[in-house]
Amino acid sequence: MTLRDYWQVVVRRRWLVLAGVVATLAAALIMVAAQTPVYEAEAQLLVRSLPGDSVFQAQSASAANAARLIETEIRVLEGAPVEDRVRENLGVVGDLPDASGSAIKDTDVVRIRVRSGNAETAARLADAYMQAYIDVKREQNVNSLLDASAEVQKKVSELQEQIDAIDDQIDAVPTGGGSDAVATLTAQRQRLVDQQSVFKQRLDQIQVDASLQSGNAQPVRPAEVPTGPVEPTPLRTGLLALVVGLLLGLGAAFLIDYLDDTLNSPEDLERTAGGLAVLSVIPDTSPPDSRPLALSEPDNSAVETYRRLRTGLQFIALERPLTTIQVTSALPGEGKTNTAANLALIFAQAGKRVILVDADLRRPRIHHVFGIQASPGLTNGVLGEPLAPLMHPIAVGESTLQVLASGTIPGNPSEMLGSSRMRAVLAELQASADVVIIDSAPVLPVTDSVVLAGLVDAVVLVTEAHHTSRRELASAIETLNRVGAPLVGLVLNRLEAKRSPYGYGYGYGKTYGAETTTPETTKKSVLFGLLRGSR
Template structure:
């Protein structure tokens, strides 16, 4: 997967990303509005040692003693002992939690900050803390009660009342919210795409089926109510897709052109029956002598699609209850004949694997230019594999967003195990990028050639 793939993924799901950004911005404004402002007051203190004799050596020793004390004082400054001198009760813990002390590197300076929702109170607390700490150091650093302290702490900079709060920061909150929203939105898209094993591109279908993609059939809203392409004078996008499939079928084997073709899918509901019917219609429109055989002896659907009677058909011929000529029906297309499934038998697999089925298929292949067999799905039953074994080729139909790669791999393995020839695959119900169909047609109202 390259960068272009992810760009396309985000472009297809831009509404989800926009929704994620909107939620992030709303969360940022909510957090900012509900966060009380916080102010920070800062004091600076100098830690120094007493030079008793005024000599250079004693001054150096006093400086070293001050540097040694700085790190310890940084911890001591926020201790309960110091804070309890300026507050009492529950205030001690609150003030301790809002004190930050740092020792300025390579110096003998201490910097203490006190945060509070009240700017004036923050400044008073910081100044009082500095004074209390200076007094405490003056007491604990005396060798004896009456001697001078060895180290003293002097407040260098007192705290001023802050005017600008350090939080909330609307710009920072908004930037963080946008970053998190983009990360969550795009991350969820990529994760969902990586976990989704359904077929959603011709490249994925080609890899999973190990065969060429011969056709991509667009989804149309009225395809369920009107599955055949004879409507709209054959000028729909689905009609063009089936014409393209017809053209590609002519080039799948120059030296070994199949005369019998099994059309099947992995599971029910992937559009293999409508593909069989429309492919047969398209071939017949091109002048081919075609017969469409309903080989689904469990759930036949071809008679319903074509609007014909299906009481007598394939099963009657195989059990010698009817002759082949009597069971075959002609359809509205002059070159298209149909052999319905007939009555549903109790043993479909045995009938399809019989010698009579082989002989009948050989007869049909000699009579017609193309025999198209609508077979049951491959994975639930073995009927399709049985038909594929005695036919010249198999066309696999996959449904966009429903057929899974693992199911397609199992179907291909099942066909490979019986040495069936997979001539190609079709991606069905793909989302149409545009409802506009480009081509040339004749408008009887205008009486001129127009682009439609």
């Protein structure tokens, strides 16, 4: 398929695409309208990834681990201890909105975001989470220092006990004797005193650090009350729904078009027909009254498509005689009667002697189209009555169209249409007319048209756009070919004007003027039929 083919599918299924877009947009708008507004507040917190609360400890941590340390602190911020502290600080019982943390790139600053259905509550909670994190971290650090202080104090006490024991040993040495022993004990005592001095110094450092602890964090920017909700977002939701709806609509359109077996364009007709010419594409145009369009509004531009059909048949007539032309369709309701009536009128307007015969002996409609009596008619002529009195003259400008209605519907239409007497009636009609147009029953439901096809010079098969399926058309063509019917071409009926490859009036508006039939224009018309009919 080309891009043009894809575009034609979109145009053909435009209402389905539009329905998908509208349905998705409507669902999105309903969802937005039903959604409770959500506000988001943000506070910013500086987290020292390297030790910073000790005046004695060297800054020895590697900066390469700073990012990992920041991520660790974000997990602490989002953890249960901080949330419990927020609940304790605010005196809240029950669940709280969660806080989410994220690091600002290339800094030690952490964003704290909290969402709530109330703007003031969101801002208050963001600040509360920030303060709770600082409190929890301070307590954790102080507790760690206190534990360390207790361990150091225990070591100092142990050393003091050892010093006291050595002092007792020195006091126990007799006066004037054992000077070597005293010197050894004194040296041991000095080593213990030196060790104790180091631990006391460390204890003093820990006590100072504990008094300076701030949790290795401090506020950078408190939360501001948000001015608008972050959810719902009607514009973004609407745009997303538009895209999704368009994709769904297009997907459904292409799926249905793929599954659709009906004829939707002249190209579909040509591909299915296997080389048969598309003689004309007739637009979906309703006449102003119950009469055929070529009679009620002969200057309408849509009538030009019937002239194109006549021209195509005239071109074929250059190679072989075409006096009797049968118009049929695959199934009922595809517009064969209307096509036959308008074609007969177009031939009559060109000055031809034309007889229109209603040979659809199942559901005859020609008499309804022209407002005449259905009986007597064709069946009466087949039974032996003279044909001339059975004719109904229809004035067509300066010419006259003779219409032969169906007559009384027989019980055996197929046998009557295939009889020798029917052959004689057609011969008599051919002798008194230049063109005999025969409206016959559909091909697939009954055999009437197949029987009649052996008695005519040409068969024109009418199809209806968006109604006749490819399978039905192929079956009708196969049925006619099986009996050697002179099938000369196809007509695509009731195609929307926008899809017609020929347009209306060739760009000259609704009407262009009366048709002329000079030899020169006829020659040009036949040439035009060659170009169109041999597509």
